[in-house]
Amino acid sequence: MLSIDQETYDAIVAHAKRDHPDEACGVVAGPVGSDRPERMVEMVNAAGSPTFYEVDSLELLALYKDMDARDEEPVVIYHSHTATEAYPSRTDIGLASEPNAHYVLVSTREHGNNEGPVEFRSYRIQDGEVTEEEVAVVPAPAPQSVRRT
């Protein structure tokens, strides 16, 4: 199951709608081993395409170095489909290379850049096998600074 806070969920949907009709992509990083998607990083789709996405190689390196320094890993890797359902394509399956990540797919085919519901689904992709999982949207956690001890 993917457990994701409402704020991050909304931000992923907003990114997908904004970039429609091109595919949007990004990562939500979290502490290593925590399975908590906490820090969303929008990436630029260097392919700038409605049918393909690819994170720019130097931007990707910067992201991984940053995650390493923070002791984080990619908990969620998301991208949008703009004309088809929110299910991993053959290319998505072939190129999936983070066996521990939740692969989130958002489809903007219904409403494009406009308001309206989107399909938001999550999968594990391991050794070419796709397993859909439940998505639980939870309230945003209280910021550390105001949490009582």
Next chain:
Amino acid sequence: MAIEVRIPTILRTYTGGEKAVTADGASLSALIDDLETNHPGIKERLVEDSDSGTDLRRFVNVYVNDEDVRFIGGLEAEISDGDQVVVLPAVAGG
């Protein structure tokens, strides 16, 4: 001569779970051959046969001191002692 090579999660099955290993080589292609000696099977995940011989796989990124090797000679990129090599699979799809 020792060059640190950072290994991505998906290839750590070849390195006994290690996140970084050391290898030798004056070029990226020599370095990959040396990696293969100690971690059999890893080379096939990094390079593929092409019309011109052997090439880096399209969706594998390799960096030498933060530079994408595609801009500094690909498999012929020069490497020297103390350099840091990072391997990252592309984040891409359709």
